[in-house]
Amino acid sequence: MKRSIFYRLNRHNSNFKVAVKAIIFVMIACILLFCTTGYARNLTFLVTSDLHYNYEPGEVSNPAQITAMNNLPGKLYPEEIGGTVDTPSFVLVSGDMSDRGTYAGWFGPTGFLAQYGLNGTDGMLHYPVYEGQGNNDVLHDFIKNSIISRHGNIYYSFDADGVHVVCLDDYPTLEILNWLNSDLASMSDPCMPVVLFHHRPFTDSALDANRQYYMSIIGNYKILALFYGHLHDSSHTLYDDPYSDAVYDTFLTDTPTRHSSPNYFYVVHITDDTMTVVENNWSECDLYKDGKTDFLDFAVFAEQWMQIDCGPCGGADFTGDGNVDANDLKKLADKWLDSRIICRNIVTIPIE
Numbered sequence: 001m002k003r004s005i006f007y008r009l010n011r012h013n014s015n016f017k018v019a020v021k022a023i024i025f026v027m028i029a030c031i032l033l034f035c036t037t038g039y040a041r042n043l044t045f046l047v048t049s050d051l052h053y054n055y056e057p058g059e060v061s062n063p064a065q066i067t068a069m070n071n072l073p074g075k076l077y078p079e080e081i082g083g084t085v086d087t088p089s090f091v092l093v094s095g096d097m098s099d100r101g102t103y104a105g106w107f108g109p110t111g112f113l114a115q116y117g118l119n120g121t122d123g124m125l126h127y128p129v130y131e132g133q134g135n136n137d138v139l140h141d142f143i144k145n146s147i148i149s150r151h152g153n154i155y156y157s158f159d160a161d162g163v164h165v166v167c168l169d170d171y172p173t174l175e176i177l178n179w180l181n182s183d184l185a186s187m188s189d190p191c192m193p194v195v196l197f198h199h200r201p202f203t204d205s206a207l208d209a210n211r212q213y214y215m216s217i218i219g220n221y222k223i224l225a226l227f228y229g230h231l232h233d234s235s236h237t238l239y240d241d242p243y244s245d246a247v248y249d250t251f252l253t254d255t256p257t258r259h260s261s262p263n264y265f266y267v268v269h270i271t272d273d274t275m276t277v278v279e280n281n282w283s284e285c286d287l288y289k290d291g292k293t294d295f296l297d298f299a300v301f302a303e304q305w306m307q308i309d310c311g312p313c314g315g316a317d318f319t320g321d322g323n324v325d326a327n328d329l330k331k332l333a334d335k336w337l338d339s340r341i342i343c344r345n346i347v348t349i350p351i352e
């Protein structure tokens with residue numbers, strides 16, 4: 001019996017619908033599979049901030065911190081974590097590279113470019129740098145122009161081992177947020193974990209005008225953390241999105257230029273399952289400040305040995321009780337020759 005044209009069309013439509021449903025099912029399955037199988041991530045990077053080159057307190061501590069960063073690969077992580085530190089893929093610098101944006105702080109013989117360099121081969125540092133402006137850097141245009149020439153703009157993003165890293169300048173303006181909206185929407189995988197860095201904290205009043213827009217954008221993605229600086233200290237806090245139930249891990253990143261010891265930078269390790277942020281006390285027991293703990297530090301310590309009520313005690317009172325005794329010597333022994341990272345805090349963030 002000959003089929004009518006209407007029958008054939010209906011049959012074809014039916015087959016077409018089945019085929020479309022099958023394709024959609026396979027696409028969704030692929031997306032879910034992609035989200036859940038991960039990338040076999042094994043990414044290590046460092047975070048520092050507020051280097052303030054051309055500001056006297058950093059003249060010794062900035063190169064000492066670089067030495068400490070260069071000496072990290074192969075060191076033992078704290079016992080709670082286990083394992084050793086891999087060679088970092090890069091260093092994030094969340095602003096204020098140059099104190100007051102001075103020319104000498106950027107271009108000078110002991111400035112940022114000479115010591116940190118940019119690509120891991122042109123300064124003292126062994127790793128490439130991803131830098132964003134701080135409120136000091138914006139005072140002159142040459143740092144802005146350098147960032148634009150390297151990264152295409154003062155805000156930019158890149159993918160590293162299945163992690164999307166986003167620089168949002170000093171703080172995200174409306175223009176930057178419009179870009180962020182497009183940038184995150186165009187990620188190759190919408191489930192990719194995202195790390196944000198900008199100079200000012202989420203709570204800074206400069207963000208107030210566009211805060212709701214900012215929160216609405218990042219609320220759609222898997223934001224692992226915000227790293228920021230500006231406040232010259234080191235701490236981990238949770239930021240509650242005032243417009244939703246979202247809560248974000250935020251890390252205030254220390255400056256190496258604070259007068260008081262210790263100083264910290266973050267060692268970040270991201271796998272498929274977790275992001276671990278180690279608050280590395282690199283300057284612990286580094287009395288002769290060169291980023292290492294060795295005989296030179298012991299010589300300074302020995303001069304303070306058994307002092308009582310000695311105030312800062314030349315930095316040798318590691319326990320903070322105003323005396324230099326066996327308890328301080330034990331700390332020095334623990335840090336001796338720097339075989340293990342000495343940290344104050346470890347934050348482990350699950351990647352779901």
Ligand SMILES: [Ca+2]
Nearest residue numbers: 286288290292
């Ligand atoms: Ca030392």
Ligand SMILES: [Ca+2]
Nearest residue numbers: 317319321323
């Ligand atoms: Ca002590």
